[in-house]
Amino acid sequence: MTARKKRLDPRKKPVQNRSKVTVDVILLAATQVFESHGYAAGTTNRIASRAGVSIGTLYQYFPSKEAIAVALLERHLTETDHRLHEWVGHMVVEQHNLCEALHDYVTGMLEMHAKQPRLQHILLEETPLPERVHQALLEAEQHAAKTVAGLIRLYPEVRSNCFEHTCFVIVQTVESLTHRYAAHPDDQFIPRATFVDEVVKMIIAYLKCDMNPHNEVL
Amino acid sequence: MTARKKRLDPRKKPVQNRSKVTVDVILLAATQVFESHGYAAGTTNRIASRAGVSIGTLYQYFPSKEAIAVALLERHLTETDHRLHEWVGHMVVEQHNLCEALHDYVTGMLEMHAKQPRLQHILLEETPLPERVHQALLEAEQHAAKTVAGLIRLYPEVRSNCFEHTCFVIVQTVESLTHRYAAHPDDQFIPRATFVDEVVKMIIAYLKCDMNPHNEVL
DNA sequence: TATAATTATGAGCAAATACTCATATTAAAT
DNA sequence: ATTTAATATGAGTATTTGCTCATAATTATA
Numbered sequence: 001m002t003a004r005k006k007r008l009d010p011r012k013k014p015v016q017n018r019s020k021v022t023v024d025v026i027l028l029a030a031t032q033v034f035e036s037h038g039y040a041a042g043t044t045n046r047i048a049s050r051a052g053v054s055i056g057t058l059y060q061y062f063p064s065k066e067a068i069a070v071a072l073l074e075r076h077l078t079e080t081d082h083r084l085h086e087w088v089g090h091m092v093v094e095q096h097n098l099c100e101a102l103h104d105y106v107t108g109m110l111e112m113h114a115k116q117p118r119l120q121h122i123l124l125e126e127t128p129l130p131e132r133v134h135q136a137l138l139e140a141e142q143h144a145a146k147t148v149a150g151l152i153r154l155y156p157e158v159r160s161n162c163f164e165h166t167c168f169v170i171v172q173t174v175e176s177l178t179h180r181y182a183a184h185p186d187d188q189f190i191p192r193a194t195f196v197d198e199v200v201k202m203i204i205a206y207l208k209c210d211m212n213p214h215n216e217v218l
Numbered sequence: 219m220t221a222r223k224k225r226l227d228p229r230k231k232p233v234q235n236r237s238k239v240t241v242d243v244i245l246l247a248a249t250q251v252f253e254s255h256g257y258a259a260g261t262t263n264r265i266a267s268r269a270g271v272s273i274g275t276l277y278q279y280f281p282s283k284e285a286i287a288v289a290l291l292e293r294h295l296t297e298t299d300h301r302l303h304e305w306v307g308h309m310v311v312e313q314h315n316l317c318e319a320l321h322d323y324v325t326g327m328l329e330m331h332a333k334q335p336r337l338q339h340i341l342l343e344e345t346p347l348p349e350r351v352h353q354a355l356l357e358a359e360q361h362a363a364k365t366v367a368g369l370i371r372l373y374p375e376v377r378s379n380c381f382e383h384t385c386f387v388i389v390q391t392v393e394s395l396t397h398r399y400a401a402h403p404d405d406q407f408i409p410r411a412t413f414v415d416e417v418v419k420m421i422i423a424y425l426k427c428d429m430n431p432h433n434e435v436l
Numbered sequence: 437t438a439t440a441a442t443t444a445t446g447a448g449c450a451a452a453t454a455c456t457c458a459t460a461t462t463a464a465a466t
Numbered sequence: 467a468t469t470t471a472a473t474a475t476g477a478g479t480a481t482t483t484g485c486t487c488a489t490a491a492t493t494a495t496a
Contacts, residue, residue: 013451019473038344040258043453059455060495118343125336126256126344138405162416165408169395169416171359176394187356190383197381198387202424209423216495230442234493237443259482272445351494 007014007063014061016114023061026051027075030068035118036056039069039126069127076120077140083143088151100153102200104109105148109174113182120179120184147169158207170203221254226285226348230278242281244269248286253336257287257344267365287345294338295358301326302362305306306369316373316425320418323366327392328414338397363389388421 014020031052033042044065044087048058062068085124087108113120122127124137149167152158177199180186232238245267251260263284266276282285305326309319331338341347342355367385370376395417399406406413 053288057474121343125339165416168408172395172398176398180394191385200382201429205423205427206420211419283457
């Protein structure tokens, strides 16, 4: 009914190696089950079954279904952050130009979403998450925006006014569009490469444009 | 488990006026309940309770929970299409310039999503819909893109190359960004007006830019 | 007013599901 | 080899939920 507190800490932490493997196997199975069934229909019994462990084993390490979702989301945030920093590193070291950099960025986001088109969505929208997780999510999003801004700012052809707002919009745009595109792989009427090109084109135009308050190009 | 067929036609169609009112009340309640609980947790009993009718009454007009969701989605598509055409009419009649037109478009989409931030999402992503509904949805989306394209094409300052792809990206962008912005009203660190301005700015820059294949502005 | 058609009711059923616990198995420690 | 700790098991339970159906109340019709 109303949102009530649930245990998130496991009753047992894995100490031996086989149990650590078990935890990994369960999380992998949970990813697959949530991907193909959604959160509500992704039952704990199904997850255990897919993982090849008994339902009792699952509840040894995850005291509730919610705890599994939280663990998956934390993993996802960590991975995203890692990939983003790796990307910035590559771009700086190899001195790619703005177009190449953005191309890489959009392609990378597209690939990430293509691998698990629904999972992020399910965790963010279908799963009732505790407040602290929601906060962590917002912080991760803003951190990502700052990381991207840090790279883009290095390019001299980019205009400097409203830079923070601009980067916010860009990050949201790429995140939204790539997710949306990857979510429906069957019915695309724009080929993937074209899509990436168009998005990059839009961002570059946006980054270079200079307008007065009435949005007329100067 | 797997997707099985379910009844979608009601066992009784409302003929008297009070029953038509009942149907409306149920759909309104369903909107609210799905909004605040999601699809899976939005139980039929809760919907009936919120509507102030008995569970039996609900099942007189909606033979399954899924039928309620389908009805809501069809309503939503109709309303969206209607608003879009109204918008095009206004813009043409009152001869607004491109900036004003886009401003109106983005603001309108933002308002629509602000009214029911989760509903569209829930119906599209959480609800297992029959194939024909999914098809109708795709068609509606492409129809919307064409409608928008029809208006934008009237403005001479807009470049003409890749027009179809460009409009597809624009529609997806506005849809995604406004939805995302409206979905989290509490934690926005960009004010609403600024957000709209920035999105419009990006679209105009994208519509006017002319680039070679390597995305260098000519 | 009497009869028929329509609409509303809600207790309860069958199925699904998150989760428990007493017990068995395996690995580490002594 | 023996004891102890860690890990795995899965039948079973309490609860939830979509939905039915026999009956009652209301409105239309004759």
